[in-house]
Amino acid sequence: xxxxxxxxxxxxxxxxxxxxxxxxxxxxxxxxxxxxxxxxxxxxxxxxxxxxxxxxxxxxxxxxxxxxxxxxxxxxxxxxxxxxxxxxxxxxxxxxxxxxxxxxxxxxxxxxxxxxxxxxxxxxxxxxxxxxxxxxxxxxxxxxxxxxxxxxxxxxxxxxxxxxxxxxxxxxxxxxxxxxxxxxxxxxxxxxxxxxxxxxxxxxxxxxxxxxxxxxxxxxxxxxxxxxxxxxxxxxxxxxxxxxxxxxxxxxxxxxxxxxxxxxxxxxxxxxxxxxxxxxxxxxxxxxxxxxxxxxxxxxxxxxxxxxxxxxxxxxxxxxxxxxxxxxxxxxxxxxxxxxxxxxxxxxxxxxxxxxxxxxxxxxxxxxxxxxxxxxxxxxxxxxxxxxxxxxxxxxxxxxxxxxxxxxxx
Amino acid sequence: xxxxxxxxxxxxxxxxxxxxxxxxxxxxxxxxxxxxxxxxxxxxxxxxxxxxxxxxxxxxxxxxxxxxxxxxxxxxxxxxxxxxxxxxxxxxxxxxxxxxxxxxxxxxxxxxxxxxxxxxx
Numbered sequence: 001x002x003x004x005x006x007x008x009x010x011x012x013x014x015x016x017x018x019x020x021x022x023x024x025x026x027x028x029x030x031x032x033x034x035x036x037x038x039x040x041x042x043x044x045x046x047x048x049x050x051x052x053x054x055x056x057x058x059x060x061x062x063x064x065x066x067x068x069x070x071x072x073x074x075x076x077x078x079x080x081x082x083x084x085x086x087x088x089x090x091x092x093x094x095x096x097x098x099x100x101x102x103x104x105x106x107x108x109x110x111x112x113x114x115x116x117x118x119x120x121x122x123x124x125x126x127x128x129x130x131x132x133x134x135x136x137x138x139x140x141x142x143x144x145x146x147x148x149x150x151x152x153x154x155x156x157x158x159x160x161x162x163x164x165x166x167x168x169x170x171x172x173x174x175x176x177x178x179x180x181x182x183x184x185x186x187x188x189x190x191x192x193x194x195x196x197x198x199x200x201x202x203x204x205x206x207x208x209x210x211x212x213x214x215x216x217x218x219x220x221x222x223x224x225x226x227x228x229x230x231x232x233x234x235x236x237x238x239x240x241x242x243x244x245x246x247x248x249x250x251x252x253x254x255x256x257x258x259x260x261x262x263x264x265x266x267x268x269x270x271x272x273x274x275x276x277x278x279x280x281x282x283x284x285x286x287x288x289x290x291x292x293x294x295x296x297x298x299x300x301x302x303x304x305x306x307x308x309x310x311x312x313x314x315x316x317x318x319x320x321x322x323x324x325x326x327x328x329x330x331x332x333x334x335x336x337x338x339x340x341x342x343x344x345x346x347x348x349x350x351x352x353x354x355x356x357x358x359x360x361x362x363x364x365x366x367x368x369x370x371x372x373x374x375x376x377x378x379x380x381x382x383x384x385x386x387x388x389x390x391x392x393x394x395x396x397x398x399x400x401x402x403x404x405x406x407x408x409x410x
Numbered sequence: 411x412x413x414x415x416x417x418x419x420x421x422x423x424x425x426x427x428x429x430x431x432x433x434x435x436x437x438x439x440x441x442x443x444x445x446x447x448x449x450x451x452x453x454x455x456x457x458x459x460x461x462x463x464x465x466x467x468x469x470x471x472x473x474x475x476x477x478x479x480x481x482x483x484x485x486x487x488x489x490x491x492x493x494x495x496x497x498x499x500x501x502x503x504x505x506x507x508x509x510x511x512x513x514x515x516x517x518x519x520x521x522x523x524x525x526x527x528x529x530x531x
Contacts, residue, residue, distance in 0.1 A: 074443065075443055098425060182484070343479070358494070
């Protein structure tokens, strides 16, 4: 088990506080600018994919379009519906945006993890050794789960507090969808925790930076945990973000705007901001959990503090691109398909995979021989086959029952 | 203050700054925007027609059942995470125990499935 606290703590107090404030400031600025660019990036990319031009007036290549939209929203009238629960209505944007901010605190943004001298991503800012992340709390990744749960409150209260029908429907739908996928999300993270043996995000990066297979395939969790948790996390993460193809929450054809129908002016902008901020933080968390965070592929070894940041951004961009690509390509799910995917596919698969990984991990720990590992895997496969048979039996029974019911009815 | 608490303090400060930022946005908006509400503007939006009936309408019971199922899996996460972080300490005993735990959990899910609660109509 690795337990490395941020070397920043324990020095002189004033220096620590100043460095912490500096890191927080940089993270804030980064997030706000990134959101601005992300919205522009999404609009521009999706226009390209749909054979349009997209924003091209404000600034070079329309890059200031988001800024212009934001300024416009400041000057719009802010309406509170007469039926609204005024306190809840005004509280909701806070609950949506602040968790989105907070998750970013635990994401390692850089630092050279591949260096052989065992510095493990420690960088020096004005003579203070520290990690390039705002905070590294010991329960790290659980903090992410906690915050994404609080974000559901933001959406639920926004819909409920509006005192209107469309937002209420949208909010109930959103919270049911998000809690359904949160279970699968947590199980995918558990697979990574199993591998790392620590909840701290910094330890996760250290664990993934080490070794690799033949110096070519990096020791990233996507490979080590066998791809399944990654795909489960990716699908569940997209659903958690309410992004297409899981955007039933704001299905315009059915629900107008979903939970934020009654919001206008800057309060609407805050929800919008939160949504894109969540996209960025979710991508960052995926990079962190499965693609080694700031650790580069073991193949390349340029040195310097910036190299971690470079890899991090490269991987982040790949995910952001994929999210936009999804939106341009995939049609929306139907609600029953959405629930089926979450409960009947993702949760059983991730639970079974989690147990398999736990067994393999334990075998690795006890120096099992090849035959023992093989025997274990065969045992697992038989168990899963039995369980799968049980499942299929259940499905068939349910189907038979449905057919009988329909026959009874007429 | 211990290192342990300090990292949480940093998170707390970060959160407070977040709150302040949202507050600043809203404050700035309040200074800049016009404010002339009338009934047509503040009425609940229902695609342009006059809103009818109770605004807090009833919603499908199934949402509630999914929430109950979620609680089951969320509580499970409470057990799984500490166990996963310290697997080597519990050895085979821990693995078998967890397998039984997850099996019971899956039985619960199967029961719900068999009962038809997962079926969305």
